Amino acid sequence: MITIDRVTHRYGSTTVLDDVSLELPAGRVTSVIGPNGAGKSTLFSVVSRLLRPSAGRVTVDGLDVTSARDTEVARRLAVLRQDNQVAARLTVLDLVRFGRFPHSGGRLTPECHAKVEEALAWLKLDPLRDRYLDQLSGGQRQRAFIAMVLAQDTDYLLLDEPLNNLDMKHSAAMMSLVRRAVDELGKTAVVVMHDINFASAYSDHIVAMRDGAVVAAGTPAQIMRREVLQDVFDMDIHVQDLNGMRLGIFWTPGAPVPPPSAVDLRDLLAGAAEDLPQRPAQEGEPHTPTQTQTPSPDTVTVGDAR
Amino acid sequence: MTTIAPAPSRDTSPDAPATEQQRLARTRAVVVVLAVLVAAACTAYLLYDVRGSWSYAMDLRTRQLAALLITGAAVGASSLVFQTVAGSRILTPSVMGFDALYMLIQTVIVYTLGSAAFLALTPGQHFLIDALLLTVFGWLLFTWLFRRSSRNLLMLVLVGVVLGSFFASLTSLSSRLLSPDDFLTLQDVMFASFSTADPELLWTAGAVTVLGIAALVPLGRRLDVVALGHDPAVTLGVSFHRTVRITLAVTTLLVAAATALVGPMLFLGLVVANLARQLVPTHRHAVLLPVSILVGVLTCVAGQLVVVHVFDLTTTLSVVVNLVGGLYFLRLLMRTVLL
DSSP, X not given: OEEEEEEEEEETTEEEEEXXXXXXXXXXXXXXXXXXXXXXXXXXXXXXXXXXXXXEEEEETTEETTTSXXXXXXXXXXXXXXXXXXXXXXXXXXXXXXXXXXXXXXXXXXXXXXXXXXXXXXXXXXXXXXXXXXXXXXXXXXXXXXXXXXXXXXXXXEEESTTTTOXXXXXXHHHHHHHHHHHHHXXXXXXXXXXXXXXXXXOSEEEEEEXXXXXXXXXXXXXXXXXXXXXXXXXXXXEEEETTEEEEEEOOTTOOOOOGGGSOHHHHHHHHHHHGGGSOOOTTOOOOOTGGGSSSGGGOGGGGXX | OOOOOOXXXXXXXXXXXXXXXXXXXXXXXHHHHHHHHHHHHHHHHHHTTOOSOXXXXXXXXXXXXXXXXXXXXXXXXXXXXXXXXXXXXXXXXXXXXXXXXHHHHHHHHHHHHXXXXXXXXXXXXXXXXXXXXXXXXXXXXXXXXXXXXXXXXXXXXXXXXXHHHHHHHHHHHHHHTSOHXXXXXXXXXXXXXXXXXXXXXXXXXXXXXXXXXXXXXXGHHHHHHHTTOHHHHXXXXXXXXXXXXXXXXXXXXXXXXXXXXXXXXXXXXXXXXXXXXXHSOOOOHHHHHHHHHHHHHHHHXXXXXXHHHTSTTSSOHHXXXXXXXXXXXXXXXXXXXXX
């Protein structure tokens, strides 16, 4: 379990994290959602030891990450950041082997090689093992980094906006991978993300943040509610139930939305497809609904999560 | 290294990427060829076209060769690891204003002591003063730079350029205040020279270089990780800032020793470290470091051979290196869209 205990962080006089206390359950997928500037990434940096908080502490299974030895923490927590630019020219194999550094200090043991092969096989990267990272597509490179994180063989995986720059297909594949890592390998995953529907579909636990504080935390059913989302995102988001999965329909402000209970999701989507082209695009609208991009709700990507 | 059985799905087309085994074989071949070339160049330097007293020639040439070896090794090793901690292939200590700092120190010494006192210094004293000042100021400069901009590359390059010009302007200002005699004395130390090296100095500089390189060897694996950048290094359990600090301290010491011994060699490190990275297809410092040292030594010895026997000493090694290196630097800048 990751315990965040009264963490506060300030940049100058601006408080970006305000006395955050949280417990992230082990063996689960936890998503951290919230609008831009909510402090998600700062919290992520604090937990992954990239940033020393102004106050408070973070423990991972009782180990204080700020004071513990570097390799000690790296054997428990593996981190994937959203910016994966590497200056050095590396092959996929080189990169994945770096995951073993906390265990071997760079001197690979037979066990290390076995773990590396396992990670490569798990992500179907074997045909690409000798390719240089700059010869890979974005999705393939992302997979290579995940293989590195898995080769690190930690109980905890921290992923900072892994869906950024991925199309829907790759986003769904990415989240299925995270789901599998938790279900099949018994890992604990903490994922920072923007898309509430991906969070709802793939996680067991959602933490919603706003203005440097945790607004709500709980199961997707507890968080995916109109009033909670209104509070977090300052937006009227209607929540639909699709085969037990709760999906938020975010709308351009002011659009005529039928009362949620009165309509079937299919009608809503059909209506959206007709309505959208006539409406001028709104400035600053962060998301287009996932659903409007897929013609039929039967093929909604998030639908085949579990 | 355990070998891994190739998977059946492996790409076997002709333009398939080189396998790990192929890259290892290439690395070994490069190291062997470099070692042979270095040995050949050193032998040629000692034995080629000896005229007059054999023992005099041997004594002089051994000392010159030692100076070349020390410079090549120190510059090769320090530039390579400096690039790693700076996270860029176009940054070396010289590019970041180290040579300009050396010039400034020389000018200030001549200006404050006068050329008589400057010339009265024994080579040992001279070396000590230079090396000490360079180490102290260089280390302050680099740690300050890296703390302020923490690997913001564009910022580092800009600050390096600005500092370089700043030191150069200060140098030119204070050299204008010198008497013509003092100015001539100063001109002598502004260009690297291998022709006469004091044996005592060679021992000191040699010892510093050997110790410095020995200190870098155990850092190798951590430097491999540091090359990934700050965030990945930290999450892989490497104390990034500590490694960078130690590396910068050793680097400063190495460059200071080499520069105090022979004078500034602006683009030597840049050429050498980049050639080393191009020659061997690996990111591992356990390989890159020795290759960079070999390339550095080869460049110095072979370059000096050409200067002595082809150009009949009408030019100097530093002029040749700076000309070739300058062009190479421009090419690197042109090719690297993102700095």
